[in-house]
Amino acid sequence: xxxxPLSNCEKRFLLRAIEERKRLDGRQSYDYRNVRVSxxxxxxxxxxxxxxxxxxxxxxxxLVAPKPNRATEGxxxxxxxxxxxxxxxxxxxxxxELLVKLNRLLERCLRNSKCIDTESLCVVAGEKVWQxxxxxxxxxxxxxxxxxASIAAIVALCHFRRPDISVQGEEITVYTPEERDPxxxxxHHMPICVSxxxxxxxxxxxxxxxxxxxxxxxxxxxxAMNKHHEICTIQSSGGIMLLKDQVLRCSKITGVKVxxxxxxxxxALENDRKVRKEGGKCGFAESIPNQKIxxxxxxxxxxxxxxxxxxxxxxxxxxxxxxxVFAKPILWTPGTAQIGEGVENSWGELEESExxxxxxxxxxxxxxxxxxxxxxxxxxxxxxxKDDTIVLSDSEEEEVVILKPEKVPKKxxxxxxxxxxxxxxxxxxxxxxxxxxxx
Amino acid sequence: xxxxPEPGCALRPFAVEQGLLSRPxxxxxxxxxDTSVLAGVYGPAEVRSSRESPERAALDVxxxxxxxxxxxxxxxREQMVRRACEAALLGELHPRSSVTLVLQVVSDAGSLLxxxxxxxxxxxxxxxxxxRSLFCGVTCALAPDGAVALDPSARQEKEARAxxxxxxxxxxxxxxxxxxxxxxxxxxxxxxxxxxxxxx
Numbered sequence: 001x002x003x004x005p006l007s008n009c010e011k012r013f014l015l016r017a018i019e020e021r022k023r024l025d026g027r028q029s030y031d032y033r034n035v036r037v038s039x040x041x042x043x044x045x046x047x048x049x050x051x052x053x054x055x056x057x058x059x060x061x062x063l064v065a066p067k068p069n070r071a072t073e074g075x076x077x078x079x080x081x082x083x084x085x086x087x088x089x090x091x092x093x094x095x096x097e098l099l100v101k102l103n104r105l106l107e108r109c110l111r112n113s114k115c116i117d118t119e120s121l122c123v124v125a126g127e128k129v130w131q132x133x134x135x136x137x138x139x140x141x142x143x144x145x146x147x148x149a150s151i152a153a154i155v156a157l158c159h160f161r162r163p164d165i166s167v168q169g170e171e172i173t174v175y176t177p178e179e180r181d182p183x184x185x186x187x188h189h190m191p192i193c194v195s196x197x198x199x200x201x202x203x204x205x206x207x208x209x210x211x212x213x214x215x216x217x218x219x220x221x222x223x224a225m226n227k228h229h230e231i232c233t234i235q236s237s238g239g240i241m242l243l244k245d246q247v248l249r250c251s252k253i254t255g256v257k258v259x260x261x262x263x264x265x266x267x268a269l270e271n272d273r274k275v276r277k278e279g280g281k282c283g284f285a286e287s288i289p290n291q292k293i294x295x296x297x298x299x300x301x302x303x304x305x306x307x308x309x310x311x312x313x314x315x316x317x318x319x320x321x322x323x324x325v326f327a328k329p330i331l332w333t334p335g336t337a338q339i340g341e342g343v344e345n346s347w348g349e350l351e352e353s354e355x356x357x358x359x360x361x362x363x364x365x366x367x368x369x370x371x372x373x374x375x376x377x378x379x380x381x382x383x384x385x386k387d388d389t390i391v392l393s394d395s396e397e398e399e400v401v402i403l404k405p406e407k408v409p410k411k412x413x414x415x416x417x418x419x420x421x422x423x424x425x426x427x428x429x430x431x432x433x434x435x436x437x438x439x
Numbered sequence: 440x441x442x443x444p445e446p447g448c449a450l451r452p453f454a455v456e457q458g459l460l461s462r463p464x465x466x467x468x469x470x471x472x473d474t475s476v477l478a479g480v481y482g483p484a485e486v487r488s489s490r491e492s493p494e495r496a497a498l499d500v501x502x503x504x505x506x507x508x509x510x511x512x513x514x515x516r517e518q519m520v521r522r523a524c525e526a527a528l529l530g531e532l533h534p535r536s537s538v539t540l541v542l543q544v545v546s547d548a549g550s551l552l553x554x555x556x557x558x559x560x561x562x563x564x565x566x567x568x569x570x571r572s573l574f575c576g577v578t579c580a581l582a583p584d585g586a587v588a589l590d591p592s593a594r595q596e597k598e599a600r601a602x603x604x605x606x607x608x609x610x611x612x613x614x615x616x617x618x619x620x621x622x623x624x625x626x627x628x629x630x631x632x633x634x635x636x637x638x639x
Contacts, residue, residue, distance in 0.1 A: 001481065001484050001485055001537070001539070002485070040475070040545065040546045041473045041546060041548070042546055045505075045545075045546060047545070052460075052461040052462075054460065056477075056505070056543065056545060058505045058506055060506050081503075083503055083541060083543060084481075084501060084539065084541050085460070085462075085463060085466075085477070085479035085503075085541035085543060086462060087462055088462075088481050088484065088539075092501060133506070135505065135506050135507070137503065137505070137543060139460060139477060139479075139543060140460040140461055140462050140463075141462055142461055142462070283470070283473055283475070283546070284468070284470050284475045284545060284546065285452065285453075285454040285470040285475070288454045288455075288456045288468065288470065289456070292456070294456055294457040294458045294459070295454070295455065295456040295457070296454065296455045296456075297452070297453070297454040297455075298450075298452060298453055298454070299452045300449050300450065300451060300452050
C-alpha cells in the first residue's frame with residue numbers, strides 16, 4: 001500500500017507554521033516529545049514511546065565462535081525492522097533505503113562507539129564468545145525513528161542479563177537463572193541520538209521532527225552523544241550545507257537533551273529493578289492505564305468446571321455415532337483391493353466395454369468425498385493420490401507404470417477412489433491380458 | 440476432571456487496550472499473564488491486483504516474532520488466524536479491497552495463539568470493520584495425569600501431553616477454529632468451554 005502523499009496546501013501550511021515558529025503539536029522548536037519507557041517481564045525487553053512513535057526492543061544472547069580476526073571479542077548485532085504495522089508504506093522483507101540507513105546509523109552509534117565492553121563477552125579466546133543480538137521493531141511511525149530506536153536499544157541492553165557461565169579447563173557450564181543469577185552486560189556509556197530537521201535551506205531548525213515535519217524537511221542532522229558530552233557519531237543527510245555555528249549549536253542542544261533522557265532511562269531502570277526485587281508486578285500489563293475508556297483489565301478469572309464432564313457426556317450422546325467401518329479389504333485380483341461395498345458408478349459410458357469382465361461394484365465418485373465413507377486409514381487417503389491416479393488416456397504403458405502390484409503396499413491401495421478403482425481394474429485386466437500374451 | 444474447581448481452571452489476569460497506535464486504522468494490545476500481543480489493522484484499503492477479489496476483501500495476516508525472522512510456525516499460525524478472522528469478518532461488504540492485520544509478539548509465555556486471536560478480534564473491532572460476530576481464543580493443556588490447565592503458561596505447555604486451542608464466536612458460541620498438538624481423546628476435547636464471552 002502506498003503512503004498517502006502530502007498535498008501542496010498541507011506542505012505550505014506546515015512550512016508557514018514553521019516560519020512563524022509554531023508546530024502542529026504545540027511544541028516549541030527545541031522541545032523534545034515525551035519519552036516513556038516500559039519493560040517486559042523478560043530481561044532485555046522494553047518498549048520506548050517517543051510521542052506516538054513506538055519501538056519494541058529485545059536483546060538475546062547466544063554462544064558462538066568469534067570472528068577469526070577478533071578472537072577475544074564478543075559480537076554485537078543490531079537489527080531494526082520496520083514492521084508493516086508502523087506505516088502502510090513499509091513492506092515486509094524489503095530492505096528499503098531508509099532501513100539500511102537507519103541500521104547503519106544505529107551500528108555506528110552503539111557498536112562503533114564501544115559503549116559495550118565486547119572483551120567481557122569472551123568466554124574462551126578464539127573458541128566461544130557471546131553474541132548479543134538486539135532486535136528492534138518499529139510499531140508505530142510518527143517521525144524520528146532513529147532517536148526512538150537508539151533509546152530502545154540502549155535501554156534494552158542496560159536491562160538485559162545474560163546467563164552466568166563458568167569455565168573449567170575445556171568445559172563451559174551455562175547456568176540457568178534458577179541456579180545462578182544472570183549477570184548484566186558491562187556498559188561504559190550510553191550514547192543517544194538526537195535528530196534535527198532543517199527547513200528552507202537551514203534557516204529554520206526543529207528538534208525531534210514528527211512524521212509530517214519529516215516529509216517537508218530539507219535536511220536532517222543526527223548527533224549521537226553520551227551524558228559526558230562526548231560525541232559518538234554525527235550524520236548529516238538530505239543534502240543541505242550547514243554552517244559551523246549551526247552544528248555547534250545543535251551539539252549544545254544535544255548535550256542538554258541527552259542529559260535529560262539519560263536521567264529518565266536511569267530512573268526507569270532503577271524503578272524496574274526495585275519492583276523486581278520486591279517481587280512486585282512487572283510487565284506490560286502494568287503499563288496499560290487503569291482508568292481509560294479504551295482499556296480494560298480483569299483479574300484472574302476462575303472457570304467453573306464442575307458439571308463440564310456431564311455436559312461433555314451429553315454432547316457426545318447427542319452426536320451421531322460414527323458409521324460402521326469396513327475394515328476388511330476385499331481382494332479382487334492381485335493388485336486390486338477394495339474396502340467397503342461402494343455404490344453404482346455414475347460415470348457409466350466410459351467403462352461400458354469392459355463391464356462384462358468386471359464385477360459391478362464401482363463406486364460413485366461423489367460418495368468418496370463424503371467423510372462417512374472414510375475408512376480406518378483415512379490419513380492415507382490424500383487428495384493428491386486421488387488426483388494422481390485418474391488415468392484417462394488409454395496408453396498401456398502409462399497405466400502399467402502406475403500399478404505395480406508387487407511393490408505397492410496393500411494399505412495404500414485399500415482406500416482407492418472409484419476413479420482409481422476403475423482405472424486400476426482396467427489396468428489389471430489389461431495386465432492380465434498382457435501377461436497371458438507374455439506367457 | 441474432578442468435581443471441585445481445579446487450580447488450573449482459571450484464566451490468568453488479562454488486560455487490553457485499544458487504539459493505542461496512531462497510524463493503523465485499528466490497534467489493540469492484549470496481555471494475558473506474561474504473554475503479550477500487539478495487533479494493528481489497516482483496511483479496507485487499496486489492494487494489489489494479484490490479491491484482488493471481486494467478491495470480498497482480501498485479508499492478509501502477518502505474525503511477527505520478537506526475535507529473528509518469521510519461520511514455518513509463524514506462517515502456519517498466520518493461516519490459522521486468517522481463517523478464523525475470515526469467518527467473522529463481513530468481507531463481502533468491501534469487495535476489491537484489502538485488510539491487513541499485523542500481529543507483533545511482544546512476549547510469549549504460553550497460550551500465544553489464543554492471545555493472537557483475541558488481539559486480532561479487538562483490533563478488527565477498533566478498526567470499525569463489519570464483523571458477523573466477535574470471537575475469542577482459548578488454549579488449554581492436558582497434563583500427563585489428565586488434569587486440564589486452562590490458559591497454560593509456557594512451562595505447562597511444555598510439560599503437557601496435549602495442547603488444544605479453540606476459537607469461538609460470540610453469538611451462538613460456535614466453533615471457529617480448533618487446533619491440537621499431542622494425543623488426546625474426543626471426550627477431553629469436549630471439555631473446553633467458551634469462557635471469555637465478549638471480553639470487551
